[in-house]
Amino acid sequence: EAGVAQSPRYKIIEKRQSVAFWCNPISGHATLYWYQQILGQGPKLLIQFQNNGVVDDSQLPKDRFSAERLKGVDSTLKIQPAKLEDSAVYLCASSVWGGNTEAFFGQGTRLTVV
């Protein structure tokens, strides 16, 4: 079974530039999560999709972050414009259905904003 795929693995951008991350979840998984992990901290949920609908985006900075999950499969997370404090690892995860099932994580995208 193929795992959660994320790209790119690494990205370096200047502040005020834009960046996009891509995630392909495990086939058949209805729930998709985007987490932000700042160095030394635990993953913080940015947005959770159930199929192509948003379940929770309460911690997504909507003035600069956006995410979509077209056709309930792949997802993209965009930051525009980026700030220095956005430097983090962005993790995508998927699960069969909701929080009471195991979530599988991708390797993450390490973003550095300079």
Place this chain on the structure above:
Amino acid sequence: DQQVKQNSPSLSVQEGRISILNCDYTNSMFDYFLWYKKYPAEGPTFLISISSIKDKNEDGRFTVFLNKSAKHLSLHIVPSQPGDSAVYFCAASDGAQKLVFGQGTRLTINP
């Protein structure tokens, strides 16, 4: 508001001994708890979980204990092995909704 807390940033244990990692939560709606393990430059990988209807779940060398009245859970690893050296995250869910993570504990197993 940190709903899931791991108060020990790091833990060092001798190989062969027991490792005990602790986690506290504040949200009484949480009913499912998971432990994840993370190596550098990799995403977290699922280790073991427990439902709130149980107080113990065991899988090989790993056992998770849940004390609902104290809102506390712990992960026991015995015997500890060098390959267990990693960052361990506790996570909690309130049902169909979001998965909330703690800050992590870095476990180092010394030979």
